[in-house]
Amino acid sequence: MIETDELTKAYRKVRAVDGLSFAAQAGRVTGFLGLNGSGKTTTLRMLLGLTRPTSGAALIDGKPFTELSNPLRKVGAVLEQGISHPGQSGRAHLVAQAMLAGTGKDRVDLLLDQVGLTDAAHQRTGDYSLGMRQRLAVATALLGEPEVLILDEPANGLDPEGIAWLRGLLRAHAEAGGTVLISSHLLAELAQLIDDAVIIAHGKLRYSGPLDDLYGSAAGRLRVRGRDPQVLWRVFEEAGGKVGTDGAALEVDGLSAEDAGEAAFAAGVPIYELSADVPNLELLFLELAAGR
Numbered sequence: 001m002i003e004t005d006e007l008t009k010a011y012r013k014v015r016a017v018d019g020l021s022f023a024a025q026a027g028r029v030t031g032f033l034g035l036n037g038s039g040k041t042t043t044l045r046m047l048l049g050l051t052r053p054t055s056g057a058a059l060i061d062g063k064p065f066t067e068l069s070n071p072l073r074k075v076g077a078v079l080e081q082g083i084s085h086p087g088q089s090g091r092a093h094l095v096a097q098a099m100l101a102g103t104g105k106d107r108v109d110l111l112l113d114q115v116g117l118t119d120a121a122h123q124r125t126g127d128y129s130l131g132m133r134q135r136l137a138v139a140t141a142l143l144g145e146p147e148v149l150i151l152d153e154p155a156n157g158l159d160p161e162g163i164a165w166l167r168g169l170l171r172a173h174a175e176a177g178g179t180v181l182i183s184s185h186l187l188a189e190l191a192q193l194i195d196d197a198v199i200i201a202h203g204k205l206r207y208s209g210p211l212d213d214l215y216g217s218a219a220g221r222l223r224v225r226g227r228d229p230q231v232l233w234r235v236f237e238e239a240g241g242k243v244g245t246d247g248a249a250l251e252v253d254g255l256s257a258e259d260a261g262e263a264a265f266a267a268g269v270p271i272y273e274l275s276a277d278v279p280n281l282e283l284l285f286l287e288l289a290a291g292r
């Protein structure tokens with residue numbers, strides 16, 4: 001499990017991270033979301049012991065990274081891409097990283113296969129596409145068979161096939177009991193990958209919880225047409241809805257389609273049309289992430 005408690009990092013002029021408390025649970029894939037400059041990388045760096053917190057705690061299984069007995073085996077991380085030497089092949093890069101981490105070279109070919117780079121194993125990483133570099137970075141993070149994965153913007157540069165691959169990999173890792181924390185500045189990029197979302201703005205927590213609950217809170221507006229709009233207007237308001245009209249149909253906020261249908265049925269008014277807008281998750285994310 002990954003946990004932060006009132007985590008704060010103050011630079012001279014900015015509080016990059018400001019009293020941030022959240023947890024990423026084992027067995028779940030957690031998205032760490034915020035606009036550019038909201039403090040994501042600073043938080044991940046504190047979790048990885050690369051930046052010292054001004055106050056508060058950044059913990060992995062209850063301990064700061066620097067106090068873990070075997071940190072490279074416990075935590076695999078992708079912080080920025082482009083860490084490999086451009087003249088080195090993907091395979092040579094992984095072999096060198098395995099030596100550095102003391103994990104042995106046995107898993108290198110298996111990992112190349114797992115991230116879909118077997119055919120490009122001997123190609124110079126300088127010639128890799130952005131998506132291939134992301135795959136290599138993920139392979140590097142997996143070298144020590146870590147329980148915890150921390151990935152900064154791993155979906156950046158991946159095409160739909162790459163996203164599907166990443167989803168499968170992260171899902172398998174979580175299902176095996178691992179903890180996954182991945183950051184992005186786009187909710188849409190992570191929507192298919194994550195179970196839980198942590199959203200920050202200006203270093204402060206704005207949302208933490210299941211992605212489904214976020215969808216729930218973004219319940220769409222209903223559009224209703226029926227035989228007697230005036231009666232419907234009244235019964236929807238009595239049921240707790242906020243009612244308006246676009247001239248052709250009633251527009252109802254704050255009621256589920258089920259509640260609206262039942263209320264109309266109870267009032268004896270036939271319904272001709274009842275539809276719900278798809279919740280605009282990106283809009284909701286932008287509102288939360290803007291931190292207003």
Ligand SMILES: Nc1ncnc2c1ncn2[C@@H]1O[C@H](COP(=O)(O)OP(=O)(O)OP(=O)(O)O)[C@@H](O)[C@H]1O
Binds near residue numbers: 012015037043
């Ligand atoms: N070493 C530093 N010295 C001074 N200010 C810093 C330092 N590192 C980060 N900051 C500031 O802290 C804030 C948060 O930066 P951070 O890189 O953590 O955000 P981010 O959410 O990861 O953004 P991005 O998605 O652009 O990487 C920014 O205002 C940044 O300018």
